[in-house]
Amino acid sequence: MSTSFTINVPATSANIGPGFDVMGLSLSLYLTVKARVDPQQPTTPTNISLVYEGENSSGLSLDPNTNLITRTSLYVLACSGHQGFPHPTTVAVNNRIPLGRGLGSSGAAVVAGVLLANAIASLNLSQQRMLDYCLMIEHHPDNVAAALVGGFVASYLIDVDRSGNIPESEADPAVVQQKQREQMAAAADDSVKLPPDNIGHFLRLECSPKIKAIAIIPQFELATSKARAALPGTYKTQDVRLAVLTTALGRETPDPWLIYRAMEDKVHQPYRMHLIPGLPEILATFNPDNTPGLLGICLSGAGPTILALAVSNFDEIAAKICAIIDRQPSIDLPTDYKVLDIVSEGASCVESSL
Numbered sequence: 001m002s003t004s005f006t007i008n009v010p011a012t013s014a015n016i017g018p019g020f021d022v023m024g025l026s027l028s029l030y031l032t033v034k035a036r037v038d039p040q041q042p043t044t045p046t047n048i049s050l051v052y053e054g055e056n057s058s059g060l061s062l063d064p065n066t067n068l069i070t071r072t073s074l075y076v077l078a079c080s081g082h083q084g085f086p087h088p089t090t091v092a093v094n095n096r097i098p099l100g101r102g103l104g105s106s107g108a109a110v111v112a113g114v115l116l117a118n119a120i121a122s123l124n125l126s127q128q129r130m131l132d133y134c135l136m137i138e139h140h141p142d143n144v145a146a147a148l149v150g151g152f153v154a155s156y157l158i159d160v161d162r163s164g165n166i167p168e169s170e171a172d173p174a175v176v177q178q179k180q181r182e183q184m185a186a187a188a189d190d191s192v193k194l195p196p197d198n199i200g201h202f203l204r205l206e207c208s209p210k211i212k213a214i215a216i217i218p219q220f221e222l223a224t225s226k227a228r229a230a231l232p233g234t235y236k237t238q239d240v241r242l243a244v245l246t247t248a249l250g251r252e253t254p255d256p257w258l259i260y261r262a263m264e265d266k267v268h269q270p271y272r273m274h275l276i277p278g279l280p281e282i283l284a285t286f287n288p289d290n291t292p293g294l295l296g297i298c299l300s301g302a303g304p305t306i307l308a309l310a311v312s313n314f315d316e317i318a319a320k321i322c323a324i325i326d327r328q329p330s331i332d333l334p335t336d337y338k339v340l341d342i343v344s345e346g347a348s349c350v351e352s353s354l
């Protein structure tokens with residue numbers, strides 16, 4: 001008899017305007033990972049055979065030591081004294097989250113990797129401990145916290161020494177491979193770097209069920225590392241104003257202008273404008289008076305996806321925003337969009353016996 005696990009992790013939109021590195025919404029678009037433990041298969045050092053199905057698979061490494069999902073699992077396992085998966089396992093990934101577009105694809109991959117290790121080696125990690133592991137790989141909590149727990153989530157990270165290295169979710173594959181080799185070697189002599197306890201904290205906030213998320217997805221990738229490199233090191237105190245948003249989205253009947261103003265941002269969007277053709281015009285053009293149903297517009301995560309929150313007229317709003325992007329000289333391919341629910345359930349793992 002073999003055992004299977006099915007892991008589902010939602011896409012996320014981080015920041016929601018001024019909530020830079022703090023706020024996240026989980027969305028009805030999923031990364032699915034199926035793992036089948038197959039003791040009949042020949043053993044290998046990692047015991048992983050990795051396959052990708054569905055869209056978004058080309059260009060991703062199938063080397064278990066390099067792929068973000070499986071190398072996250074291998075790190076978690078190494079911390080528990082396992083070198084590789086306990087038994088030969090086929091890991092099949094079906095990813096619906098566009099890569100490098102600001103919809104939390106890397107955060108979802110990291111969360112999936114942690115859940116996979118937890119299931120495959122029966123580690124019984126708590127949700128809090130799983131967040132600690134996620135934060136060793138992706139150093140900002142907004143995407144991973146929302147993907148893990150679901151809904152509208154505020155989170156913060158305790159300043160902790162992770163050896164000053166750049167997040168592994170953003171690192172060059174060669175650097176990652178070297179680090180992975182070191183971790184595997186360290187696992188053998190018991191010195192692998194465990195996450196400190198409770199490095200991330202989160203709070204679930206109310207979000208009105210009337211609100212949907214329109215993700216307007218330009219057809220080019222923008223690496224988070226590049227979008228973060230555009231940010232300044234210091235801010236003026238008057239630029240930081242998150243407080244209103246945390247309650248504005250939770251009101252049973254959303255107040256469009258309250259949310260619209262609460263989503264205006266001076267922390268990251270002004271510095272990233274030049275990376276997203278059409279964004280300045282979009283922010284200057286649409287508001288709740290001239291666009292019925294619209295609540296607010298912001299950059300989703302590090303971009304280039306633009307997030308519009310709305311209560312009605314979803315396709316009309318999306319079409320108008322797409323039209324502005326599509327007439328920018330540097331845009332070659334028509335912009336895509338998806339009308340998504342804000343889902344209250346986060347990542348899940350279901351076990352079945354075959």
Ligand SMILES: Nc1ncnc2c1ncn2[C@@H]1O[C@H](COP(=O)(O)OP(=O)(O)OP(=O)(O)O)[C@@H](O)[C@H]1O
Nearest residue numbers: 068099100101102103104105106109223224301302
């Ligand atoms: N399902 C996946 N399997 C393996 N690697 C993935 C997967 N999803 C994302 N990645 C890795 O993460 C990279 C994208 O991460 P990046 O942080 O740049 O964008 P994002 O997470 O989609 O956007 P944001 O963080 O702004 O929401 C991909 O190029 C790939 O290397």
Ligand SMILES: N[C@@H](CCO)C(=O)O
Nearest residue numbers: 014020021224301302
């Ligand atoms: N808060 C992060 C989200 C992207 O992963 C950023 O804006 O850089």
